[in-house]
Amino acid sequence: MSTDRSADRSTDRSTAYFAELAAALAAAGVPAAEAGATVEDLRAHLAETGGTPEEEFGPAAGFAARLGGLAPEAAGPEEEVEHWTWTADLFNDRRMLAVHGDQGWEVESLDPLGRFVCRRTPGSALRWEYRREVLTGGHRERVLAALEPEGWELCGEWLVYGYLKRPYAATAGPGGTVTAPPAAPDRWLYLSRPGKAVLAGWAVLVTVLLAVFLADGIGASGLAVTIAIASALSAVWTAQLETTTGRAHRGPDPEA
């Protein structure tokens, strides 16, 4: 009897999953006949694998987006794709990623200077959400294993931080697209107040060191080593400051 109830629950879950998938495809404008054939095909697949739909296909909304129903049309000619590269300090990066992701900017990677290399296809841009996680040591596999099934994809790494992206369409359906994207910003640098203070402190220190160097107080190798140490310390200080002050703004811990 308990086996029967378990089978019923499994069938109910499967039915609800495919209903959600069909609704997501329909909402994306996929013709009913095509959406129906897709769902039936996937049901046949699941009948043979014997698993649950979530295990086999992932969350329904995200799967519908990956199937092409909610994803943007195939990118047009290259000249129609906008490219924009920008950066922000650790105090500002998540806020600015949220702002620009909402305007359809997709981070493709982080370049060697730590800048966000973005693209956007006007007319078919998705809205993107981002999160930043510490990916050092044993954190890495645990964090990615927890987030990837939810549709998050690692899009770049800088120092100990990993940046992950996910289209809003994965959770918001057709509302996850940008209808009237604003023009690409002219700016490329977004510094917060604490970021500016750290940068100013670093600049003053380097200027003093250069002055001492020019006055023959230290040699070239001493100058290089001292600047490197000062830069490393300022980076650590920045990360420490940000971790302390920004903890309250972090999203839920994926390992929790």
Place this chain on the structure above:
Amino acid sequence: MAADRRSSWLKGVLDLLVLSRLTDGESYGYEIARALADAGVGEIKGGTLYPVLNRLEEAGLVEAEFRAAERGPGRRYYRLTPGGRTRLAEESRAWREFHRVVETALYPGGPTT
């Protein structure tokens, strides 16, 4: 870590592998996944496979036809188009060349085993 590595490598070659499972005739999603597993590629979940099949169909590299079944749900059958066959041959040659370059870089003195 091994799963991460496999996943990362597969990203660049999965389309090609799926096309290769259709050279002997039409097939459907589950059968393609099984054929890839039997070939040693590992388990390809439906959540990964079907977006690839859709992409290949949109690119005109495969054609799909849905057929209702007498019992149970129907299936979508895929077959290579002439363009798909050409692309498979071209990409296979490119992959073999890339593999040769990587192997030469990794083993400058020749394979160690």
